[in-house]
Amino acid sequence: MSADTNKVVYMDNNATSQVAREVLDAMMEYLTDSYGNPSSMYTFGGLVGGAVATARKQVADLLGCTPEEITFTSCGTESDSTAILSALRTYPDKRHVITTRVEHPAVKSLCDNLEILTGQKHKVTRLKVDSEGMLDMAEYEAALSDDTAIVSVMWANNETGVIYPVEEMARMAKARGILFHTDAVQAVGKIPINLKDLDIDFLSLSGHKLHAPKGVGVLYIKKGTLFVPFLTGGHQEHGRRGGTENVASIVGLGKACELAGLKMDEENTRVRAMRDRLEEGLLSSVPKSMLNGHKTSRLPNTANISFEYVEGEAILLHMNRYNICASSGSACTSGSLEPSHVLRAMGVPFTAAHGSIRFSLSVYNTEEEVDFVLDKMPAIIASLRKMSPFWQE
Amino acid sequence: MWEYTDKVQQHFLEPQNVGEIENASGTGDVGSLACGDALKLTLQIDANDIITDAKFKTFGCASAIASSSVLTEMVKGMSIDEAAKVTNQDIADALGGLPKEKMHCSVMGREALEAAIADYKGQILPMAEGEIVCECFGVTDLEVIRAINESSLRSVEEITHFTKAGGGCGKCEDKLRKLLQETVGAKVDTPLVSIRPKRMTALQKIKKIEEVLEREVRPGLVKDGGDIELVDVDGDFVIVSLRGACKSCNKSQTTIKDYVEKKLRELVLESLIVEEEN
Known part of the structure; x- marks a missing residue:
């Protein structure tokens, strides 16, 4: 392998993303000299508290809300659980939850296991999606009931990048007095968000998807929304989340949000153009390939493409020879035996679901990398098809 | 990421004997697209029942392709009696082992081999x-x-x-x-906490609910001048309608939750929720 091909071509940013250099630089002080506890009375701790406050402001600015509405957590999953369980505890008599069939496991598994978690049986409506991954708003409207405690719908899907009309859905829930949560882990930093005038009560985000480190997340709680904490303990986060603050990561997340705001245009122009070129190039150079998910209502960085009659894990391992990193919705990559629940909900045929590859780009990708992937993929797919019993030239 | 042995990687990246033998003596076709893996094994067998050539076509993950490839290498030169004795463990061993979640790939190899031999002999697999x-x-x-x-x-x-x-x-x-x-023949370990609740078919559930309502619930209510009727069963939600004295009783919610629901949970399914018809 030449030195050139040893370089990692990272196109799996919906899985996790590289920590931005500026983020790491901002964090270092809080991993070294400034190690005080932000809750302490002395200046040495108070300065650290000030850094957390700055980060809170940076996150709020990206989301278009106030710093008081930001609660730091350990990850997106914690934020999701906190929001949904808070709503169920706030309204113990309401035993209905509305979500979708394409949620991330953080919300999906929680809803599947609500009974174990709350000791009560809840009825869960899982909204259907069409072949492009879009929701039926009439079905949603009909599902809203007086018994509904909370609606939880992702802002953008992690596998296909499809964007959901959460603004409108939140308005419809609000009109019925129902709380609304959105898992915006994939949306934050990739598309503009302004919560100020929206009816969204809870929003989850995760640091490592937008170039901050792993292990830090945020739950946005709209001012005035009733809230019951998930992690109780100390008075941190205004009593909304116990546990000593993960200061360095919080500072990093703040910086990452600031950078995301600055790079929002680039994400939606340069990154989008690279994604489009990659997508169109693959669809035209590889026969029997197809796009999964709505073409336009979609994140600018995500392309989910199925290569029929070949299997995803085999494709990924061939890509791995060239250090190209991406994901697959195939069964074999997950350790489960069935392909992605998202693609199955969309009715993607088995011939295609097993051979789906998700490319997710970031501002750190280059045109050369797109060229490289476009150059390698057709031969990889062709070599696997050559040994597939279902493939006919 | 799976921990694949060098041998698996070698057979996956450079598979041996890919293809299909024309006019094969025996063909084994197992798996399907829906299942996520499939293997078509073709054998050339001579007059002395010796396998002289083997080729495969596989749709599946790295371990499925590697299992198929190593299998064709193993059986070439074997008599069909010897080949019939090849187990899935033999295939896995030839690859230096497979992750346990991937053992079904070696099973698929063995099944294809069996099917091909049966095809050659004109037998139907039991x-x-x-x-x-x-x-x-x-x-x-x-x-x-x-x-x-x-x-x-x-x-x-x-x-x-x-x-x-x-x-x-x-x-x-x-x-x-x-x-x-x-x-x-012995007691098998069951997991301490099963995430999956006990399952019943819809029909079994409804029948059992009707039976319990009739036998255990109605007599008590009738005694107090009331009655109960099953309206619908929607998943775990049991919709009932209270009649007679129960209908106007201000304790009807308590009756439903503390009495009807408790009985149904105890005798039918722990997860049932009883609600009164609106």
């Missing part, structure tokens, strides 16, 4: 005659029992790793546990 236990992956009870015996499986999870049975909707879990108990 395995296909069993009763389907896992509908998601079309696995029969005979296949499950055989895997339990040959690979000394001791849990439902292991059955799934080897045969894929139970890896889809999970509805056959109880059947698999029963097969395991019958085959092994």
